[in-house]
Amino acid sequence: MSTGRVIAQVDCNAFYCSCEAVFEPRLWTMPLVVLSNNDGVVIALNTAAKALGIKRGESFFKVSRLIKTAGLQVRSSNYALYGDMSARVMATLKTLSPTVEIYSIDEAFLCLSAIPEASRTEYARHICATVRQFMGIPLSLGIAKTKTLAKAANYFAKQYPQLDGVLDLTGSAQQQEFLQALPVSSVWGIGPRWGQVLADEGVDNALKLRDLSDFWVRKRLGVVGLRTVLELRGMSCLPLEQCPRPRKSVCVSRSFGRPVQQLTELKEAVATFTAKAATKLRREHLATGALTVFVRSSKFKENFFSASANCRLLTASNYTPTLLKHSLALVDKLWRKDVKFAKAGILLTRLTDENTLQLNLFGKWDLSDDRPTKLMRAIDKSNLFYQQGRLRFAAEGMQRGWQTRAQYRSNRWTTCWEELPVVRV
DNA sequence: TCTGGGGTCCTAGGACCC
DNA sequence: TCTGGGGTCCTAGGACCC
Numbered sequence: 001m002s003t004g005r006v007i008a009q010v011d012c013n014a015f016y017c018s019c020e021a022v023f024e025p026r027l028w029t030m031p032l033v034v035l036s037n038n039d040g041v042v043i044a045l046n047t048a049a050k051a052l053g054i055k056r057g058e059s060f061f062k063v064s065r066l067i068k069t070a071g072l073q074v075r076s077s078n079y080a081l082y083g084d085m086s087a088r089v090m091a092t093l094k095t096l097s098p099t100v101e102i103y104s105i106d107e108a109f110l111c112l113s114a115i116p117e118a119s120r121t122e123y124a125r126h127i128c129a130t131v132r133q134f135m136g137i138p139l140s141l142g143i144a145k146t147k148t149l150a151k152a153a154n155y156f157a158k159q160y161p162q163l164d165g166v167l168d169l170t171g172s173a174q175q176q177e178f179l180q181a182l183p184v185s186s187v188w189g190i191g192p193r194w195g196q197v198l199a200d201e202g203v204d205n206a207l208k209l210r211d212l213s214d215f216w217v218r219k220r221l222g223v224v225g226l227r228t229v230l231e232l233r234g235m236s237c238l239p240l241e242q243c244p245r246p247r248k249s250v251c252v253s254r255s256f257g258r259p260v261q262q263l264t265e266l267k268e269a270v271a272t273f274t275a276k277a278a279t280k281l282r283r284e285h286l287a288t289g290a291l292t293v294f295v296r297s298s299k300f301k302e303n304f305f306s307a308s309a310n311c312r313l314l315t316a317s318n319y320t321p322t323l324l325k326h327s328l329a330l331v332d333k334l335w336r337k338d339v340k341f342a343k344a345g346i347l348l349t350r351l352t353d354e355n356t357l358q359l360n361l362f363g364k365w366d367l368s369d370d371r372p373t374k375l376m377r378a379i380d381k382s383n384l385f386y387q388q389g390r391l392r393f394a395a396e397g398m399q400r401g402w403q404t405r406a407q408y409r410s411n412r413w414t415t416c417w418e419e420l421p422v423v424r425v
Numbered sequence: 426t427c428t429g430g431g432g433t434c435c436t437a438g439g440a441c442c443c
Numbered sequence: 444t445c446t447g448g449g450g451t452c453c454t455a456g457g458a459c460c461c
Contacts (some may be wrong), residue, residue, distance in 0.1 A: 011461095036429035043461095061427045077429085104432095104461045191459050222435065224459075251431055258426095300428060310432070345430085405427090 005123040006170055007240065008097075008110040008124060009150035012089060015136045016044035018076050018083045022136040023065045023413045023421060032073040035060050038255040039076055071407055076406035080388075084414045088135050091423060096127050101240050109147060109240055115160045117170070124166040147238045148231035149375040150208060151188040152178065179232065182206040184296035189228035194221055206232060240387065247284065252277045253345020254295070256402040260341040266295070267331050268397030272324075273346045274327040275393055278320040279383070280347065282376055287357060289350030291323060293330040314360040316352045319372045320379075325350075329418035387416060 006011050012018060016034040031048035035041065042049075042058050052070055054063050066072035067327040087103045094100045099111035115123045120143060128139045133379045142154025143166070153169040156178055160167075169175055185195030187206050197220060210232040227237040252273040260266050270293055281288060294308035309330040317323065327346055352358070382391050389396075411419035 038427090038429065040427075040429050057429095059428045064427090108459075189459070193458060222458085245433090247432085253430065255429065298428085305429075343429095395432065404429095 004113070004145075006112045006115070006120070007147055007150045007236075008112045008127075008141050008143045009147065009154050010108050010110060010127065010139055010141050011154060012106040013140055014044055014046045014076075015086075015137070016077065016082055017046040017049075018137050019082050020078075020410055021046075022085070023081075023410070026366070027073055030071060030073050031066070032075070033060075033063070034075050034077055035408065037404050037406075038257065039407055040255065041076060043077065074408045076409040078410050078412060080412040080415045081410065083087050085135060085137065089093075089131055089137055089139075092131050092134050095417040096130060097233070099240055099242055101242060102244070109150070111240055112143060120170075121166055121168050124168070125164065128165050138165070140165040141167075144170055145234050146231040146236045147240075148188050148228055149175075149234065150234075152182050155182060155186055164388065167420065176207060179207040179210060180205050184209050187225065187228065187232070194225065197221070247286065248349070248351060250277050250280050250286075250288070250348040250351070251345060252280070253343065253347075254404045255343045257405045259298070260344075260402045260403065261337075261339075262333075263337075265397075265402050266335065266341055266344060267328055267395065268400060269402050270327050270331050270346060271324055271393060271395035272321050272389075272397070272400070273344065275320050275396055277346050277348050278323050278376075279380060279388075280317055281351070282354070283382055285319045285354045286351045287354045288323070288348035289313050289316040289352060290348070291326050291330070292347040292349070293327050293334060293344070294347065295331075295334050295339075295341055295344045297339050297363050301340075303339075305336065307334050309333045312350070316350065316354075316357050318354055319376060320393060324393065328395065364388065366373065 017032050020032065020034065026334070029048065031052050032046045033049050033054060033307045034044040039060055042054060042056060042063065043061060045054050046055060049072065052066055052072065054066070056069045063072065067074060082105060090102050090108060093108055093110065095146060097110035097112065098114070101109040103109055112120060112123070124141045124143060128141060131137055131139050140154055140157040142150045142152065144150040144153050148423075149169055153167040157163050157165055157167040158414065163231065169178060172178070182205055184190055184198050184204050184206060185192065187209060190209070192197065197211060203212065210229060212229060214229070217229050220226075230237050254269070254273065256269065262350070290310060290312045292308055292310035294306070296306040297304055311323050311326055311330060315324065379391050383389065411421070412419050413419060
């Protein structure tokens with residue numbers, strides 16, 4: 001189990017906010033929040049915004065008054081920008097460590113086993129400084145023998161300015177004190193639900209969690225919880241994964257900018273999500289074998305309605321027209337004329353490699369016909385060059401009054417020709 | 426007026442098989 | 444009187460992550 005490895009967990013500080021500030025430097029010193037899709041809730045906030053008492057997950061309409069009263073800056077989420085910045089940060093990290101596991105858009109685990117202990121902190125600071133210099137993005141870095149402990153170290157690296165963004169917990173004499181200071185619900189793997197279960201048991205910090213009996217943990221928190229506890233004890237249960245595991249599902253869903261009460265509109269929306277999901281499949285050379293469409297009304301209104309319908313494909317596919325045919329048929333099944341739809345989405349499962357399709361005995365095949373593949377390739381190429389969605393299927397609609405709100409979106413500074421930064425006019 | 430989206434893994438329970 | 448046991452596969456729901 002234990003590999004004797006030294007693991008560093010890197011994450012970008014307030015990543016979405018930092019991405020915005022790189023291209024608009026005045027934002028570094030102003031309170032800034034980035035909103036979720038549909039400008040619904042706060043999903044990222046910088047230190048100055050935290051100082052105003054704003055919390056992650058808070059509804060935007062509850063904090064919007066701060067725009068006027070406290071100079072709060074607001075941006076709609078701009079995933080084209082964040083995704084591209086993330087790719088650049090990860091590429092840089094890969095030049096600084098032989099093993100990099102990209103964990104999320106703003107986090108990675110690195111292997112630092114080869115760095116002598118004495119110079120480890122210095123090297124970690126070099127990593128932070130390099131990314132800061134190349135991308136303008138500030139990082140913090142926690143080092144330990146397991147992923148869970150590295151996450152804990154990073155918690156403090158962020159917390160205490162005197163650490164300068166780096167904490168090495170490996171063999172630290174103060175490991176106990178740090179774990180004692182770490183609230184149990186801030187332990188990686190302990191969410192709100194288990195946090196409450198533990199609190200009820202009087203377990204309020206990571207040290208107490210670490211010292212619980214295996215039996216109790218296994219019974220109440222399952223094998224997942226037990227892994228977390230073992231990791232806190234320094235036993236590595238979650239290895240560094242160098243190759244990303246194959247994806248098992250693709251989901252595209254959105255809340256609507258306003259309630260949808262027309263079947264044609266709901267179909268346009270689901271067609272748009274389907275086309276987007278199909279593009280994603282093709283980009284990763286996957287095909288889907290099953291398709292679920294789900295719809296719901298607002299969670300916050302009376303007569304909450306939620307439903308889903310699914311179907312299996314005879315043969316897996318990533319051809320947009322085929323997927324559209326199925327998803328639109330499912331919308332017909334789910335349609336209710338008395339419901340104000342607030343959100344819809346599509347989930348693709350049973351994914352397989354597009355090059356190793358299992359054909360069906362009862363299907364009709366003309367394997368020599370490569371026109372569908374060529375058509376999709378041409379559309380994808382064009383959309384990649386110009387802009388996603390510029391070339392689309394008629395089913396996706398023209399007016400699209402249901403579209404998600406994004407009132408405060410910044411430019412796609414790095415991925416869109418029309419929106420590149422202008423240095424001099 | 427307004428309340429996110431995209432993932433993973435585990436578990437329990439039912440259907441089905443021999 | 445007495446009604447098995449072990450296994451797999453699938454799905455839905457619940458927990459977690461960012």
